[in-house]
Amino acid sequence: MKLARYPTLPSLTWSPFEGFFRHPFAGTAFDSFFTQGAATHDSPAAGLAVDVYEDAAHYYARFEVPGVKKEDAQIELEDRHLKVSVTRKIQSGDQTMQSELSRIVTIPKGIAVDGITAKLEDGLLTLTLPKQEERKPRVIALN
Amino acid sequence: MNTSCNPSPDTAVTAPPTGHAESAPRAVRRPRYRIDSTAEHHTVRVDLPSVTKESVQLALEEGLLTLKAARHTAVPESWKALHRELSDADYELRLKLNDRVDDQALTANLEDGVLTIVLPVKEAVRPRAIPIQ
Numbered sequence: 001m002k003l004a005r006y007p008t009l010p011s012l013t014w015s016p017f018e019g020f021f022r023h024p025f026a027g028t029a030f031d032s033f034f035t036q037g038a039a040t041h042d043s044p045a046a047g048l049a050v051d052v053y054e055d056a057a058h059y060y061a062r063f064e065v066p067g068v069k070k071e072d073a074q075i076e077l078e079d080r081h082l083k084v085s086v087t088r089k090i091q092s093g094d095q096t097m098q099s100e101l102s103r104i105v106t107i108p109k110g111i112a113v114d115g116i117t118a119k120l121e122d123g124l125l126t127l128t129l130p131k132q133e134e135r136k137p138r139v140i141a142l143n
Numbered sequence: 144m145n146t147s148c149n150p151s152p153d154t155a156v157t158a159p160p161t162g163h164a165e166s167a168p169r170a171v172r173r174p175r176y177r178i179d180s181t182a183e184h185h186t187v188r189v190d191l192p193s194v195t196k197e198s199v200q201l202a203l204e205e206g207l208l209t210l211k212a213a214r215h216t217a218v219p220e221s222w223k224a225l226h227r228e229l230s231d232a233d234y235e236l237r238l239k240l241n242d243r244v245d246d247q248a249l250t251a252n253l254e255d256g257v258l259t260i261v262l263p264v265k266e267a268v269r270p271r272a273i274p275i276q
Contacts, residue, residue, distance in 0.1 A: 056221070064256070069255060
């Protein structure tokens, strides 16, 4: 899964650590997985940072989106590009300021796209991407 | 209206330099925050994603507002990390209030990972219109 920063803010800069966060499976069959676009949480313009996990049956992507309401988060899937966009509205006196952030994640093959779910809780957005049956590890019984 | 992310010393709320001398078992970091001020109150909005209400400690002592919040970022043991960008550090923020703040009337509310702290300005120091006789 490739993660590409999607610059929407003028101040958004590329992390000097680009390419540092190569996932443990780089160069393997999962080569297309999360190899670029890493943000760092220390950068003030880190944008939508993400953690990615997997277990036997799912991949999980978690984004920190403080101050974002459910109705202001949008998740679109086109081909294998999953785009997460959020709009944060900040009340300042009688004015409302908006900031928009997004991130495009290229999902690996073998995802059951109809089963992708998202949950937003306490400023943490969690996407659950189920693996297709043939991708799940299985035990082969010996005869 | 005064909006500031890094308040200067003459604003009502200032952050003293962080010093984490105490041996905290977990790393802490200062959360992002912003302050909006009007004649009536100062509003501090602190970004605290992955924090629940129960894990927020807010204390006020001798004009120093101390906020500590633990994250609940733990994932099930069966999850294997493939790519990490989010910090695991807990949050800690200290804000020095000046004597214009009515610290008895402070309110705080946590919603969608943002803690909003409202600090009313003391009645006595609010600007008032003087009627002309």
